[in-house]
Amino acid sequence: MVHPIPKKGDRSDPSNYRPIAITSLFSKIMESIINSQLMRYLEDHQLINDRQYGFRRGRSAGDLLVYLTHRWAEAVESKWEALAVSLDIAKAFDRIWHKALLSKLPSYGLPEKLCKWITSFLADRSIKVVVDGACSDFKPINVGVPQGCVLSPTLFLLHINDMLLTSSIHCYADDSTGDALYTGRANISRENVAEYRDKLVSEVESLLNKVSDWGRLNLVQFNPQKTQVCAFTAKKNPFVVSPQFQGTPLLASASIGILGVDISSDVQFRGHLEERAKLASKKLGVISRARQYFMPAHRLQLYKAQVRPHMEYCSHLWVGAPQCQLLPLDHIQRRAIRIVDDRVLSDRLDTLALRRDVVSLWEPSRKELTPFLKAGNASATPLILQLFMGGGSHLPSREPHARLPPLL
Numbered sequence: 001m002v003h004p005i006p007k008k009g010d011r012s013d014p015s016n017y018r019p020i021a022i023t024s025l026f027s028k029i030m031e032s033i034i035n036s037q038l039m040r041y042l043e044d045h046q047l048i049n050d051r052q053y054g055f056r057r058g059r060s061a062g063d064l065l066v067y068l069t070h071r072w073a074e075a076v077e078s079k080w081e082a083l084a085v086s087l088d089i090a091k092a093f094d095r096i097w098h099k100a101l102l103s104k105l106p107s108y109g110l111p112e113k114l115c116k117w118i119t120s121f122l123a124d125r126s127i128k129v130v131v132d133g134a135c136s137d138f139k140p141i142n143v144g145v146p147q148g149c150v151l152s153p154t155l156f157l158l159h160i161n162d163m164l165l166t167s168s169i170h171c172y173a174d175d176s177t178g179d180a181l182y183t184g185r186a187n188i189s190r191e192n193v194a195e196y197r198d199k200l201v202s203e204v205e206s207l208l209n210k211v212s213d214w215g216r217l218n219l220v221q222f223n224p225q226k227t228q229v230c231a232f233t234a235k236k237n238p239f240v241v242s243p244q245f246q247g248t249p250l251l252a253s254a255s256i257g258i259l260g261v262d263i264s265s266d267v268q269f270r271g272h273l274e275e276r277a278k279l280a281s282k283k284l285g286v287i288s289r290a291r292q293y294f295m296p297a298h299r300l301q302l303y304k305a306q307v308r309p310h311m312e313y314c315s316h317l318w319v320g321a322p323q324c325q326l327l328p329l330d331h332i333q334r335r336a337i338r339i340v341d342d343r344v345l346s347d348r349l350d351t352l353a354l355r356r357d358v359v360s361l362w363e364p365s366r367k368e369l370t371p372f373l374k375a376g377n378a379s380a381t382p383l384i385l386q387l388f389m390g391g392g393s394h395l396p397s398r399e400p401h402a403r404l405p406p407l408l
Helices: 025-044 061-077 098-108 112-122 152-166 190-218 270-289 296-306 308-312 323-340 349-355 362-373 382-389
Strands: 002-006 017-021 081-087 125-127 139-141 170-172 175-182 228-233 255-258 261-264
Touching: 025 112, 025 152, 061 081, 061 170, 061 175, 061 228, 061 261, 081 190, 081 255, 098 112, 098 152, 152 170, 152 190, 175 190, 228 255, 261 270, 270 296, 270 308, 270 323, 296 308, 296 323, 308 323
Parallel strands: none
Antiparallel strands: 002 017, 081 175, 081 228, 125 139, 170 175, 255 261
16 A cells, blocks of 8 residues: 655645555564665675765765765865756656666675565555545556665665766765866966866766766666756856756756755855744744643743754754854744743743753754764764865775675
8 A cells, every 4th residue: 555645846746745655564574674684784795885875874964965065165165166966866766677676686695585585575566545545446566666665775775876886976865966076276277267167067967977878777767857056166257057967958056955955156055044944933933823732841842843853954064154144043042942931031041941951052063063073983984084084085885796795
């Protein structure tokens, strides 16, 4: 059975729904056992590319964003230039070609019995949609991995892994980002700027061509209309580029949205902070209007669950932003303290914050920054370690066809 979950956009459009599979308890237990051993095997033998950050223990969207924004900020501060492109895979989970996925499994050294079990898991599937208690008829389906199943994210990683081997793209699950940097002399002449920018465009187009070729072989469709391009530069003359992707010119915009964070062409977060503040203020307003129905402790829990996550997400990226950009978030924090606590005007806000456990907005940011401040941290991911080691290519993953010990 499949339960459609609405995404952003028009709810009358069927494509704006995410089909979540509802499977049996026995199936979930079986998948969990297999997935746990499979992921341990893949990680122990470095079979998943280091530039893949999705669905992996000890890695987060924030880790990848730190690495990418560091590259781009370094380019801007050094008077270099960078060109980044964010790709959109159309229906990433729903359109996985089974034949391509299953043909890749033996190359990872998986036992024949496990390969056959996964084949059986994907074969002869049929679905029916359940909405408000009403059910559709069963329909056969021969593509995709069921969203909501425990094993599906790992199967997706195995399917997309060879795309990272053929290009220098970075991924968080199906969110893919590629870039090209000019790292030459900072004082290039104005006449040579166009030449170097053409080189950046050529590098990005080469990356896009490799990704497009991979998609053609694996029947993966990319959406050029949702692909974003952003040029990072500190130069005053505009960086007007339009790299080609699958025959469609991609126009560079003033910012790029990656993993829920909006990054401007000067590697700042003004737009992102404004949007976060508006969303948090809107949700806090709902709590304020309903405050009479809740005890202070309950208001605090609502604030922590519905408001703070929007302000804290990847806060270690922008915690060093200018104070004028952070003021709206500070105002929301102080407003929340007044809403949570009934005694608002007679007490100092700091005292209220401690009494009501509304901690400073910057405390979570400090905690998230800790791993990055410890260059020798053994738990740091390879890309983060690369920042501290000062260059060099990322630590390579083992080739899938290498001889490996048995999984089970």
